[in-house]
Amino acid sequence: MKYCIGADVGGTSIKLGAVDEQGELLLKWETKTRKGDNGKLFLKDIADDIMDAIGSHEKLKHGELLGVGLDVPGPVLPNGYVDLCPNLGVREIYPAKELSKLIGGIPVRIANDANAAALGEMWQGAGKGHGSICMVTLGTGVGGGIVSEGHILYGSHGAGGELGHMRVDDTETENCNCGGRGCLEQYASATGIARVARRMLDKSDEDSGLRAIKDISAKDVCDLAKAGDELALKALSYSMDRLSYALSLVAITTDPEVFVVGGGVSKAGDILIELIKKGLANYQSLIGADRYEVALAELGNDAGIYGAAKLMFPEK
Amino acid sequence: MKYCIGADVGGTSIKLGAVDEQGELLLKWETKTRKGDNGKLFLKDIADDIMDAIGSHEKLKHGELLGVGLDVPGPVLPNGYVDLCPNLGVREIYPAKELSKLIGGIPVRIANDANAAALGEMWQGAGKGHGSICMVTLGTGVGGGIVSEGHILYGSHGAGGELGHMRVDDTETENCNCGGRGCLEQYASATGIARVARRMLDKSDEDSGLRAIKDISAKDVCDLAKAGDELALKALSYSMDRLSYALSLVAITTDPEVFVVGGGVSKAGDILIELIKKGLANYQSLIGADRYEVALAELGNDAGIYGAAKLMFPEK
Numbered sequence: 297m298k299y300c301i302g303a304d305v306g307g308t309s310i311k312l313g314a315v316d317e318q319g320e321l322l323l324k325w326e327t328k329t330r331k332g333d334n335g336k337l338f339l340k341d342i343a344d345d346i347m348d349a350i351g352s353h354e355k356l357k358h359g360e361l362l363g364v365g366l367d368v369p370g371p372v373l374p375n376g377y378v379d380l381c382p383n384l385g386v387r388e389i390y391p392a393k394e395l396s397k398l399i400g401g402i403p404v405r406i407a408n409d410a411n412a413a414a415l416g417e418m419w420q421g422a423g424k425g426h427g428s429i430c431m432v433t434l435g436t437g438v439g440g441g442i443v444s445e446g447h448i449l450y451g452s453h454g455a456g457g458e459l460g461h462m463r464v465d466d467t468e469t470e471n472c473n474c475g476g477r478g479c480l481e482q483y484a485s486a487t488g489i490a491r492v493a494r495r496m497l498d499k500s501d502e503d504s505g506l507r508a509i510k511d512i513s514a515k516d517v518c519d520l521a522k523a524g525d526e527l528a529l530k531a532l533s534y535s536m537d538r539l540s541y542a543l544s545l546v547a548i549t550t551d552p553e554v555f556v557v558g559g560g561v562s563k564a565g566d567i568l569i570e571l572i573k574k575g576l577a578n579y580q581s582l583i584g585a586d587r588y589e590v591a592l593a594e595l596g597n598d599a600g601i602y603g604a605a606k607l608m609f610p611e612k
Numbered sequence: 613m614k615y616c617i618g619a620d621v622g623g624t625s626i627k628l629g630a631v632d633e634q635g636e637l638l639l640k641w642e643t644k645t646r647k648g649d650n651g652k653l654f655l656k657d658i659a660d661d662i663m664d665a666i667g668s669h670e671k672l673k674h675g676e677l678l679g680v681g682l683d684v685p686g687p688v689l690p691n692g693y694v695d696l697c698p699n700l701g702v703r704e705i706y707p708a709k710e711l712s713k714l715i716g717g718i719p720v721r722i723a724n725d726a727n728a729a730a731l732g733e734m735w736q737g738a739g740k741g742h743g744s745i746c747m748v749t750l751g752t753g754v755g756g757g758i759v760s761e762g763h764i765l766y767g768s769h770g771a772g773g774e775l776g777h778m779r780v781d782d783t784e785t786e787n788c789n790c791g792g793r794g795c796l797e798q799y800a801s802a803t804g805i806a807r808v809a810r811r812m813l814d815k816s817d818e819d820s821g822l823r824a825i826k827d828i829s830a831k832d833v834c835d836l837a838k839a840g841d842e843l844a845l846k847a848l849s850y851s852m853d854r855l856s857y858a859l860s861l862v863a864i865t866t867d868p869e870v871f872v873v874g875g876g877v878s879k880a881g882d883i884l885i886e887l888i889k890k891g892l893a894n895y896q897s898l899i900g901a902d903r904y905e906v907a908l909a910e911l912g913n914d915a916g917i918y919g920a921a922k923l924m925f926p927e928k
Contacts, residue, residue, distance in 0.1 A: 374743075374761050427690075428768045442865065444772075445690050449760050451867025452744045453899045456760075458864040461898045463857070466782075476897035541779070548774040549758065549865050551767025581792035582777045583769045 299356065300608040301349070301364045302416075303342050304409065304600030305329065307383035310338065312345060313601035314356055317609060319420040322355045324601065335386035335394070342366075343398035363403040363608030366392055367412035367600050371454025376406050379454070405607040409600055411448045411457055413593075414441025416603030417556045421594040428552040430543065431593065432459050434561035437473075438481040438488070444550050446611050460485070462545065464538045483538040486514035486561050493517045493531035502527045518564035532564075533571055540575020547580050547588060558593030565592065615672065616924040617665070617680045618732075619658050620725065620916030621645065623699035626654060628661060629917035630672055633925060635736040638671045640917065651702035651710070658682075659714035679719040679924030682708055683728035683916050687770025692722050695770070721923040725916055727764045727773055729909075730757025732919030733872050737910040744868040746859065747909065748775050750877035753789075754797040754804070760866050762927050776801070778861065780854045799854040802830035802877050809833045809847035818843045834880035848880075849887055856891020863896050863904060874909030881908065 297316050304311040306329060313324040327345055330337040346364060350356050368391065370381030376392045392406040407415070414423075414431035423429040427446050433439035440459030442449045449456035460481035461474050468478035482488050490512045497506055504527035505520045506512055520528035543555050555576075557568055569590050577585040595602055613632050620627040622645060629640040643661055646653040662680060666672050684707065686697030692708045708722040723731070730739075730747035739745040743762050749755035756775030758765045765772035776797035777790050784794035798804050806828045813822055820843035821836045822828055836844035859871050871892075873884055885906050893901040911918055 444760065444765050444767075445763065447761065447763050449866055451760075451864075452869040453867055453903060455864050455867040455899050458867070458898055461864050462861050463895055472897075474898050476895075545778050545861055546865055548767075548771050548777050549862055550765055551769055551771040551774075553768040579779055579792075581788075582774055582790050583771050587769060 302604030365604035365607035412603030536571035544579035618920030681920035681923035728919030852887035860895035
């Protein structure tokens with residue numbers, strides 16, 4: 297059985313997995329990310345790990361490995377060039393080329409982590425059966441990945457699908473980490489949802505369970521919104537309204553079949569999907585909003601492994 | 613010399629051209645669009661025209677025709693399906709498949725006209741040398757086309773690159789033709805530019821050459837803006853500001869190398885490019901705005917022919 301290995305490289309750990317053509321995860325393991333020497337340390341670790349795995353697992357035969365996919369938390373150009381990736385301590389390298397040399401020329405491809413996650417969800421997760429997807433990851437920040445008719449949109453500067461920095465509020469006064477103002481991340485990330493709620497609390501006298509909480513988190517807002525707390529629901533609705541607005545713009549730019557919502561915040565579940573669908577119907581008039589599927593991510597932390605592995609499977 | 617034929621099908625006329633691998637337009641001609649019989653009439657005309665051209669021009673040998681590309685003024689799905697194209701009086705057909713049958717199985721591909729124009733400009737026009745482009749066409753409406761790493765973004769519902777209906781003003785009270793409100797088309801089309809200027813005139817007492825004009829056109833606004841008329845410049849600046857905002861969102865969604873501005877309004881020239889660059893710098897902070905090229909379209913009405921023909925040339 298032909299298989300590929302996906303390596304989802306994060307700032308703390310590297311998740312590796314071998315996935316066969318049917319999308320079955322044959323083996324999964326994890327290793328620490330050793331930074332330093334402009335990426336040479338962790339690339340060597342990945343190479344050693346892969347060679348060890350191939351040699352010692354009966355399902356993983358050398359001749360049946362089609363290739364290795366990598367993903368990293370930073371911009372990746374279509375040719376595999378990584379200009380700067382602070383989380384990994386690397387700059388101006390071609391990680392896939394370097395890794396390929398270390399594993400005897402086995403082909404390696406690379407993508408940005410959010411883009412790989414989108415590809416993974418499309419292949420074996422919430423976007424299964426589709427060819428075009430837009431995935432948005434609501435975590436500390438807001439990440440995004442877009443796959444259009446099977447092709448990851450890397451972007452000429454590696455900024456394809458950088459949905460977190462779509463400007464969705466012209467009236468914002470605070471700056472985003474990127475230097476801009478009114479970025480989606482300021483409203484729909486975990487930090488953003490909490491911020492929106494705090495602002496609403498400050499500006500109103502309305503009673504709310506949130507007032508009793510010292511350090512309001514996105515989870516508090518979601519939990520209380522689901523429990524019927526009006527102010528919490530108002531805050532979450534505003535956050536999801538801004539997300540819907542951003543997605544409505546993606547709808548007529550790359551026009552995917554399905555929107556998938558992942559990341560820590562997505563644990564709040566169906567309430568998010570309902571709010572997003574409502575917003576899409578409000579903002580998107582060219583295509584009937586009901587023609588877009590909106591779904592919660594299904595692969596959790598494994599999305600990157602699946603997506604990275606899929607980079608090396610031929611298109612069908 | 614291998615060549616392809618491009619047919620740019622409009623509601624009134626069909627522009628045809630034979631283009632060789634180097635992008636040289638070997639022959640160009642035009643025919644009226646005969647509507648009726650769900651597209652069968654004009655498809656037959658195109659087929660006859662192509663067979664005639666092949667038989668009667670020394671540069672066009674039958675064995676060297678790689679294929680025919682079509683473009684139409686309406687949504688086209690990635691599989692070539694056209695659900696509805698009112699301008700051509702067709703619905704629920706596969707025009708490329710039908711045409712291919714009529715010309716003895718020569719391969720035919722099809723795309724939306726704005727997408728084909730973007731591909732054409734990227735191949736032989738203002739986007740030459742690039743692999744990723746976003747083209748916006750400012751005419752009666754606002755059309756858009758995006759090519760990403762060589763692939764046209766058709767969109768799952770044929771709405772890829774439909775920039776004219778990106779919502780760029782939350783405060784708009786009038787409806788767009790699409791049923792939405794605040795669409796880019798309401799500000800940056802020829803109609804939109806004139807509308808913005810009329811609104812500004814109505815809301816101010818400011819002196820302006822526009823006050824002497826009965827039916828203000830976009831050309832009036834552009835001409836007066838260039839001549840230093842402050843209100844006209846303010847109006848044009850607002851229109852281009854909304855366009856820049858839309859393009860800044862495309863910048864971090866599909867992240868092209870170059871933005872190309874075409875259509876009748878683009879005859880106003882460099883003033884548009886300057887205003888757009890200013891707006892991009894204002895709205896786009898993730899990638900330095902100066903890393904995007906912004907240029908006027910170069911192929912005029914031939915962009916569709918080039919793009920349609922390019923559909924059939926293999927990727928390089």
